[in-house]
Structure formats: structure tokens, C-alpha cells
Amino acid sequence: MRGHIILSHGSDSGPDATKVSALAATAESLGYTTHRPDYRADDLKGHAGSVAPRLARLAAAIAASPVPPVLVGSSMGAFVAGLASLDAPVAGLFLLALPAEIPGYPRPFATAPGVPSFLVHGYADDVCPVEGAIAFARGQGAPLLLVQDDHRLSATLADIDAEFRRFLGGLA
Template identity: 80%
Template sequence: MRGHIILSHGSDSGPDATKVSALATLAETLGWTTARPDYREDDVLGHAGSVDPRLARLAAAIAASPQPPVLVGSSMGAFVSGLASLEAPIAGLFLLALPARIPGYPRAFAARPGVSSFLVHGYADDVCPLDEALAFARGHAMPALLVHDDHRLGATLPDIEAEFRRFLGGLA
């Protein structure tokens, strides 16, 4: 076993969502174990209202991990993965379609400094502004892959999988 990965889906989605499922499958073929918390019950509380319950659920998954995990998150899953990284040791952070802030939530996005991290964001993302996500990445010297895609990142999934493979290879 190479390590453990916790993949967090976005709002209005689920643990079987396309991106987290594809990345989990890829990681498992490379010898990693994976977990995908189900945040759908939390998401009924709205975007701002779901952050703290999601953080609690993710903290429990991290605590149950056999070693410091890699956190992977899409959209709201990326937001809570970063915040969770401030509270517990992690091995890496792979973020997709990152919202730098959640309207109505008092904290902006933040992540543990010094942890291997990577951002993937679409130029045509109409949900999470590219400039805000890129400003965070730039300010923290976080490598990024910018793709010609929208918020769902469905058109560039093979590129994302290739980058995820490289990211995990750099951690092993």
C-alpha cells in the first residue's frame, strides 16, 4: 500500500461523482487505498451552512486514516479539504475547481503551508472564479494546471488523471 487518499465531492453531487470516482479508481490501480465521504446530508444546509458539518465529517475520516492521507477535493470538497489540512497532518492536497471563498461563510480558503499541493482549474469555470483560485495558488507557490473547461472539468478528465498520476508519483 502506498498510502491513503480521501476524496471529497462537490455540492449537489455525491461520492460516486465522475471526477472523484475516476481519481479514486486511478489511485487504487496505483496501490493507494481510498475513501469518499458522503456529504449529501450536509449539503441540504446550503453552501455556507454545509462547511462546518463537512469539516467535521472530513476530520473523522482523517482520524480514521491509517496514516496522514492525501486530500483530494472538487469545488466545495476542495474548500473543506484545504481547511481540514490546517487541523490535521496530511500527505498532500489535490484541488479541483477551487472556490477561494464561500458566500456567507466567515473564513476564506486556506491550506497547510509546506504540504505538496496542486490546483486544477478551468478557464471557463462560471461557479468558482479562476482569478481568485489562481491568486491563492500564486500566493502560496502552488503548482497549477489550467484547462479549457468549465466548472465540471468533464472535458479534460484525461488531463486531470495524468496530472494526478504525476502528483501521486511525486509523493511515493
């Protein structure tokens, strides 16, 4: 086993969503073990209301990991992955369609200092404005891939997969 990866889906999605499924398959092909928590019940509480239960579910998955995991998250999954890195050791963060804030939730997005991170965001994202991802990446000095895509990032999945492979290779 090269490591462990926890992949967190976005709101209105599930653990079998296209992006997390594709990235899980890539990780497994490279020798990583993966886990995809199911946040659908948490998401019934609304965006702001789902953050705390998602964080608790993710914290339990991190605690059960045999090694500090790489956290992969899409949208709300990216938001909770970053916050979870503040409370538990993680090997890296690969974040897609990042919301810089969740309306009604008191904490802004943040990550633990020094954790290797990579962001991917679509220019045409109408759910999570690209400016928030750019500002976060700039403030952290984190690499950011901007793609001609929308919030779902389905048109650029091959590019995302290639960056994910490079990111994992850089952690080894």
C-alpha cells in the same frame, strides 16, 4: 498499501461523482486505499451552512486513516480539504475547481503551510471564478493547471488524471 486518499465531492454531487470516482480508480490502481465521504446530507444546509459539518465529517475520516492521507477535493470538497489540512496532518492536497471563498462563510480558503499541493481549474468555470484559484496558487507558490473547461472539468478528465498520477508519483 502506498498510502490512503480521501476524495471529497462537490455540492450538488455525491461520492460516486465522475471526477472523484475516476481519481479513486486511478489511486487504487496505483496501490492506494481510498475513501469517499458522503456529504449530501450536509449540503442540504446550503453552501455556507455545509462547511462546518463537512469539516467534521472529513476530520473523522482523516482520524480514521491509517496514515496521513492525501486529500482530493472538487469545488466545495476542495474548500474543506484545504481547511482540514490546517487541523490534521495530511500528505498532500489535489484540488479541483477551487472556490477561494464561500459566500456567507467567515473564513477564506487556506491550507497548512508546507503541504504539497496541486490545483486544477477551468478557464470557463462560471461557478468558481478562475481568478481566485490563480491568486491562491500564486500566493502559495502552488502548481496550477489551467484547462479549457468549465466547472465540471469533464472535458479534461484525462489531463487531470495524468496530473494526478504525476502528483502522487512526486509524493512517493
